[in-house]
Amino acid sequence: MEEPDKKEMSERDICSKFITPAIKQANWVERQIWEEVKLTNGRIIVKGSTTTRGKQKRADYVLSYKPNIPLAIVEAKRNIYAVGEGMQQALMYAEMLDIPFAFSSNGDTFLLHDRTGTFGKVEEEIPMDRFPSPEFLWQKYCEWKGLDEGKQKIVTQDYFIDQQKSLRYYQRIAINRTVEAIAKGQNRILLVMATGTGKTLTAFQIIWRLWKAGVKKRILFLADRNILVDQTKINDFKHFGTAMTKIKNREAEKSYEIYLSLYQAVSGTEEERNIYKQFSPDFFDLVIIDECHRGSAAEDSAWREILAYFTSATHIGLTATPKETKDISNIHYFGEPIYTYSLKQGIEDGFLAPYRVVRFDLDRDLQGWRPEKGKVDRYGTPIEDRIYNQKDFDRNLVLEKRTELVAKKVTEFLKANDRFDKTIVFCENIDHAERMREALVNENPDLAGENRKYVMRITGDNPEGKAELDNFISPESRYPVIATTSKLMSTGVDAQTCKLIVLDKRIQSMTEFKQIIGRGTRINEDYGKFYFTIMDFKKATELFADPDFDGEPVEIYGPEGGNGAWGFGDSEGKTDREKYFVDDVDVDVVTERTQYYGPDGKLITESLKDYTRKTVLKDFKSLDSFLKHWNEAEKKKVILSELEERGVLLEALAEEVGKDFDPFDLICHVAFDRPPLSRKARTEWVKKSDYFSKYGEQAQEVLDALLDKYADDGIENLEDMSVLKVQPFDRIGTPMEIVKLFGGKSSYLAAVRGLESQIYTLEA
Template sequence: MATEADTCRKLIVPRLQRAGWDDPPCAIQEQRTFTDGRVMFVGGQPRRGQKKRADYILRYRPDYQIAVIEAKAGYRSVQDGVQQARDYAEVLGLRFAYASNGHEIVEIDLAAGTEVTRADFPTPAELWGRQRGELDLPDAAAAKLLAPGFPDAERPLRYYQEIAVNRALEAILGGERRALLNLCTGAGKTAVAFQICWRLWSAGWNKRGDHRKPKVLFLADRNILVDDPKDKTFAPFGDARWKLASNAVSHGRDIYFSTYQAIAADERRPGLYREFAPDFFDLIVIDECHRGSARADSSWREILNWFEPAYQLGMTATPLREESRDTYAYFGEALYTYSLAQGISDGFLAPYRVHRIVTDIDAVGWRPSAGELDRFGREVPDDEYQTRDFERVVALRARTEAIARHLTDFLKSTDRFAKTIVFCVDQDHASEMRQALINLNSDLVAKHADYVARVTANEGDIGKGKLSSFQDLEAETPVILTTSQLLTTGVDAPTCKNVVLARVVGSMAEFKQIIGRGTRLREDYGKLWFSILDYTGTATEKFADPAFDGDPVAVTTIEIDQDGEEIERETAEQHSAEDRDSDEPTKPTELPPDDPSDDLPRKLYVDGGEVEVVAHLVYDLDADGKRLTCRKLTDWTGEKIRTLFATPAAFRAEWALPEKRGAVIDALAERGIDLHALARDTGRPDDDAFDLLCHLAWNAPLTTRSERAKALRARNPDLFARYGEDARAVLDALLDKYATGGPDQLALPQALKVQPVSDFGNPSEIARRFGGPQAMRAAMAELTEALYAA
C-alpha cells in the first residue's frame, strides 16, 4: 500500500516539476515547518508542542510564497486534505491552497471562495497572473514587489513577518499612502521594517517613479528605539544611514533615523524637520505609532503633516481601542495583525505565569494615625489610601520594602540571577525600590556592585550602559533593573525572566508593552517562559478584559425611522471604563523631577509602619492560551478528554493500542494535561491513567493497576492456556510489571530488558518461548487488549 511519502515522491513532485515550479527563481519547499510548537509544561518542565508543517509551499520568488499543498496517501480521498490545506493557507496568508492524493487535485481559492478539481497543478505564470489580478499592480510595481529581501541565514523571517512585509509592499506599491501593521510586542517589528525598506531601496522605488533610491525616515519616540535599529538591524545599509540631530543634518543619505523630539518644534526652537522639503522623504516608518504621533493635537503630528506627500507606514502592538483610535483613524485598518496569543500558540513567544501578591494595606487600604507627619514634617491628610494612591499621593517605605522582600524571597526560591525588571510608579519610587533590594541582597551586591540598578531618564548614559549590560546575553549583571516609564517599550531583553508590576497600569496599550519585555524566547539560554509578579492587581485585571488580546472591535449603531429607512449611522470602538480613565501620559517620554524635593507638592513620604504580604496566588495561562486560571489540573481534565473522545469506548479503543497510546498522551499534553502531575494532584499514583481519566471525564469507577491486573486473571483465567508454561511465566511477569509501573512496562522491546522479565533470557531467547518474535508480539497485543477490555 502506497504511503503518503510514496505519493509525494512518485506522483506529486513530478507533477509540480512538469508545471515548472522547480525552475529558478520559483521553488518547491517540501516538508516546510513554519511554527516552533507552543511551549507547554509537562511534569513541571517546559516542552515543545507539535509544530505546524506544510507538505509543500510554492514560491513564485524567493521572498514571495504563493500557494500551499497538503498531500495525502494515494489510497485516501483527496477531500481528506482539503480542510488542512485551507487552514494552512489562512495561517500563511495565502490565496491559493491545494489538496492532492497524487491522482486528484483540488484547488482552493480563498479570494474567490471556490473549490474546484483540476487535472494538474497550475504553472507559476498562471498562478502569478491570477494573484496580480487581485493586487491590480502595474508591471513596474509588480516587478518591485518581487525584489529580493536581504538574506539572513541566521535569522530568516518567520512566516508572519514575511506576510507583514509583503502586505506592506503590496499596499505601498499599490498607491496606499497610509498603512498600518499591528504586530504584538516581541514579534520583531524592526526586522519587518528593515526588510520593507531594503526591498524598496534595492528595487529603486520612490514615490515619483524616478530612477533613484528612496529617501526613508524611521521615526520613534525614544533614542533606544532609534539607536538599536540603526546600529544593528539596519546595518546592511552601511553609509546610507544617518541619525538626525540638531547639529547633525544631512541631505545626502537615504535611510534617516530620528526621535520625534529631536526634530519637533518646541518653545525653544522651530522644528528641525523644516530643514527638509515636504516632499523630501518617500517613505516614513513610524515605530510604536500608537504613542502619540497620530493624535490630531500632538506637536509630533506636525511632522507627519509636513511630510504629507510621503508614504507613511505605522507600526504598532496595540489593537483598536479607545486609547489607539487616533492611530487607526489616521493610518486606517491594519493590513495585518499578529497577536500575542498567536505568538504563544505558534511557540515564537514565551508563555507566562502570573503571581498575584497582595499586601495587607493593598487588601484593606491604609489610613494615617492622627496627626501623623511625613518625612518632611508635613501632616498626612486623614483619608483612606488605596493601591492606586501609593507612590502617587503617598509613598509608604514599608510597602516598598515588603515588595522588595517578597521579590527577593521569590528569586531565592527560583533563580537569583534570573533577569528581572521592576516597573515602579516614578523615578523616585524606582530609586527607593533599588535601595531596598540592595539592602536585602547585600551578599550578592558585595560580589557584584551592579546586581541591582536603576534605569530611568535621569541616569542618562550611565543608565544606558546598565541597560546594555542587562541585555547582553553574556553579561551576568545587572540582574534587577528598577524603572518607571523608560523600559516600557522597545527594550529587547530576551533573557528577562521576571516582569514585576509595582505600579498600577491603567492603559491597556502600556500594559501590553510592559508584558512584552518578557515575551522574547531564548531557548539556548533556557528562557522558554517568564513570570509576571503583580503587586497591584493590574495583570489579573487586564488579562480578565475580554479585549486583552482580541481583534479590533467596532460597534455600529444604526438609527432607522418607522419605515425602516436609515437615519443615522455611528461607529464607535468598544472599550472598557478603564481605558477611558487611562493614566498613560500624553507624551510617552519620562520627565519626572530631578530632585525628590520637587515631588513635595504632590507626594507625601511616610517612612514608618509595617507592611506584610498576606496572599500569593499563582495563575497559569490555560492550554487554549485564552485566559488565566487558578484551577487545579483535575478541574479541566475531564472537559478536555470529552473534546477528544465522545465516549469511554472510543477512548478505550485508542488507549489499548500501544502504537496509538503515545499519540493520545501527546494530544493530552498539547492541552496542558500531564499524566504524572494528574496522578500526583489526585493522590492516585497507583491508578491506571486510563481509569483516572475515565473517572474525571465520565465519573467511571477508580481502579488501581493491581486491581485491573487481578480482574483480568479472574475474568479470563484461560487467556494464556494456549502457550507453554515458559511463555505463560513471561506473560505473568509482564502483568506484574504493569501492576507496579503502568502500560509502558508492556512496550516492546524495552519490556524484555528489565527485571524480572530479563531473567528469562535475552529478547531472542524470550521470543523462542512463544515460537518466535511474531508469535510473541501477538501474545503481547492480546494481553494489552484483554487488559483494557473492561
C-alpha cells in the same frame, strides 16, 4: 521488477512518483517548488519546570512565482483517499499564508480551489498532466490584484536574502501586503505586530524592496528611544551600509538615502532644533514610524508634526498596540491595519513565549488602611485621616512592610527556580523603584554582596542604572539580574532572557499593559527561555480578561482612562505631593494563586481540577469511554500529549493532588471521582501477579526494572526504548541484547504493552 500497488504507497511516494513530476511537467522549476515547508514552530506547552512543543504546521508544497510571491499550496494524501481529502488542510494553510490557489491530490488527479474568483469555478478537478504553469497562475494573480506591468515590477522586487534570518510566514505577508499597497498608490499604512515578532526586520525588508525597485529613493525611519535607533542601525538595517546615516547633529547631511532618527531629535518647539525643516518637504519618499502607539500618537506629537511636514511621502506606522482613545487614534490617521499578527497567534504558532500568572492578594490592598487618631509617619509628619487603599499605596502612602513583603515573595520564587533568572520589577514611580531595589538587596544579601549589580534600579533619572540597560538585556551578560523600574523598561527593551515580570504597579492603560507583557514574550532556546512568569501584586493581570487584550484593533471614541500618554526619558512619575512613610503596619498575603495560559489564548482562571474535569468530559462522557480509549491506545503518551494540547496541565495537577499518582489516576480521580492509587501501589500489585512467570529469568529482571522506573518516573519511561540505555538496564546488556531476551523488538514491545495492561487492570 513489479511496480508496487498505488494504494499501498506512502504519502511521500505519492509525492515523489506522481505529484512532483506533474508540477515540474507544468514548467515549475526547482527554486519555485518548496516541499515539506515548516510554517510554525509548534506551541510551547509548559509542563511544570519543563516544556514540550505541540505539533508544527507543515505544508506539503508551497509553489512560488518568485521567492517573495507564493502562489499555490498543494496538500498530498495517500491514494486510498479521495482527491479532495487534503483540501480543508490546504485551504487552512492558504488562508494562513495569504496564498490564492489551493490544491489537493492523491496522485490520480488534482482538485483546485480558486480563492481569487478568476477561474470562474471555485473548485474543479484537473488531470495530472494539466497542472497550471507558474506564468498562468501569476497572470491570474495579477488579474485578481489589479497589477499592471508597472505595479508588477515593484511587487516582484526580491527580498534581501539573509541566510541568518529567514523570514517567517507572517513577516512575508506583512511585507508583501505593504509593498503591494504602495505599488497601488496607498500612502497611509498601519501594521500591527505583537512585541517580539520582528517589526524592525519587517521594516527593513519593506524598505529594501521599495528602495531596490527605485520606487522610494530616500527613506526616514523614526523611533522614540536612542537604544532602538542604535539597535536597528547595527542589526537589521546594517545591510544598507554606507547609504545609511543616523541623524544626530543640528546640521542635516543630505547625501544619504536611508536616515534613522529619534523623532524627538528631529523636532522641537524652537525653530533651530527642528532639524527636519532643513530638508525640503518633498525630500523623503517614505517615512516609517516605529512604535507609533505611544503618547506620540496625539495630534500635536513629535512624529505627527514630522509627518505633517513630509506630507507628500508615504507614511507607514508599525505598532504592537494601536493607541485608541477619545482624543488619539492611529487608525484615524493611518486607516485600518493592512495586517495584524497578535500575541495570541504568536504563542499559538510557537514563535512567542507563553506565560503563567502568580496572583497575590494582600490584606491591606483588599481591606484598606486608616490611621488611628494622631498617627504620624516615620518622619513625624501627621497623616491625613482617611482610608488609604491600593490606589494610594506607593503614591501617597508607603507601607514599608508591604514593599518588604513583595521583595520577600519575589526572592522566594527565584530561590525555588533560579536566582539568576532575569527579572524586571515594575513599580509605581522612581521612589518606589528605589525602595524596591533596597528591599530586594536586603532579601538577597549573599548575591547582592557578591556583586553590586545583582539588583539595580534602571530608571530614566539614574545614569548608573541606565548604563547597565544593555547588560541587562544581553543574554551573555549575567548582571544585572533583577531590575527595578517604573517606565523606562516598559517599551523597546529586547530582553530575550527575561523569565520573571513583577507587577507592583497599578496599570489601567491597555497599551501600557501590552507593552509590559511584551518584555517577556521573546524566546531564546540557547539560554533555556521558553516561557515566563508574571507575579502580580496589584490586580494588573485582570486586563488579560479584557477583550481588547488580544482583540483586533478598532477605532473607538471614548475615554480610555488609566495612565494616559507615556513619558519619555526622565519623565517617570516623580511627584511633589505629600507622601507618608509608615513602617509599623504589618502586611500579609491573603491568597496566592497560579493561573496558566490555556490553549484558547486565555488564562485558566478556574481551579485546575475544575478545568481538567471540564476538558476531559468534552472528549469522554463516562469513565468507561475513557478506560476503553486508554486501554486500546498503543502508546499512552499519545493520549497524554493530546490532553496537554487541550490545556490539561498534568504536572501542575500532580502538585495539587499528589506527585505519587499516575496521570491515569489523576484523570480518573479528578474527572470521574475515582479514588486514585499511587504508582507504587500499582507496581506492587503487578509484582504479586503471575505476569512475569511466562518470561525467562533475565527478561523478568528487565520487566522488574521497568516497573521500578514506572514507579519512580511514570508511564512515559516504559514506552521509550531509550530507557534501555540507562541504569540498571546497561548492566543487563545493550538495548539490542535486551530486546533479544524477548525474541526480538516486536515481542519486547508486546511485553511492554502487556505490562501496561497489568498496571491498569487494578481497579482505580
